Amino acid sequence: MSGKIDPEALRNLSSGLYIVTSHFKNKTNGQIVNTVMQVAGDPPCVATSINKKNLTHDYITKSGMFAISVLAESTPMKFIGRFGFRSGRDIDKFDQVSHKKGVYNSPMITEHTLAVLEAKVRDQVDVVTHTVFIGEVVCSEFLREGRPLTYAWYHEELKGKSPKTAPTYMKP
Numbered sequence: 433m434s435g436k437i438d439p440e441a442l443r444n445l446s447s448g449l450y451i452v453t454s455h456f457k458n459k460t461n462g463q464i465v466n467t468v469m470q471v472a473g474d475p476p477c478v479a480t481s482i483n484k485k486n487l488t489h490d491y492i493t494k495s496g497m498f499a500i501s502v503l504a505e506s507t508p509m510k511f512i513g514r515f516g517f518r519s520g521r522d523i524d525k526f527d528q529v530s531h532k533k534g535v536y537n538s539p540m541i542t543e544h545t546l547a548v549l550e551a552k553v554r555d556q557v558d559v560v561t562h563t564v565f566i567g568e569v570v571c572s573e574f575l576r577e578g579r580p581l582t583y584a585w586y587h588e589e590l591k592g593k594s595p596k597t598a599p600t601y602m603k604p
């Protein structure tokens with residue numbers, strides 16, 4: 433080993449694509465993430481890494497809650513762009529997008545979604561530009577059959593890019 437960081441090695445880490453949503457008072461927001469993983473089973477806990485500059489970060493910190501929508505492989509690029517390349521500071525991302533509420537009132541996107549989970553923040557870890565939120569799942573629902581969207585599909589089939597705020601972004 434030379435001690436060098438080879439971006440190609442990091443690109444081999446596989447993951448799915450999700451929308452993480454949260455709310456503050458009567459305002460709702462959400463963003464695309466590729467960083468969701470289940471980190472415990474009893475009780476079920478999930479983790480996600482959110483950029484400190486994102487509006488979603490602000491809402492999760494304030495409400496102590498977040499929800500996850502598991503996206504389908506058939507999700508169009510336009511929909512991913514709305515949640516992954518625009519900020520809720522500029523547009524209402526929920527406008528004309530199907531959604532419902534969890535038991536703790538978290539907004540959950542149901543369009544292009546196979547399953548939804550709502551989680552209560554149990555802990556958080558500072559990771560330089562991002563915060564990893566660890567949440568205990570308080571409710572979850574399977575909505576429809578389908579193949580979950582993967583990060584590999586997003587790159588290879590949809591020819592998608594990673595914005596600078598994504599934890600996988602590396603300077604070219």
Ligand SMILES: Cc1cc2nc3c(=O)[nH]c(=O)nc-3n(C[C@H](O)[C@H](O)[C@H](O)COP(=O)(O)O)c2cc1C
Binds near residue numbers: 464465481486515
């Ligand atoms: C494919 C993809 C993966 C992304 N993964 C993450 C992620 O894991 N964490 C993160 O903070 N941002 C990630 N982003 C970037 C956010 O979705 C983006 O910065 C969003 O505009 C933030 O919106 P907000 O300011 O309304 O919260 C990703 C974007 C894309 C397109």
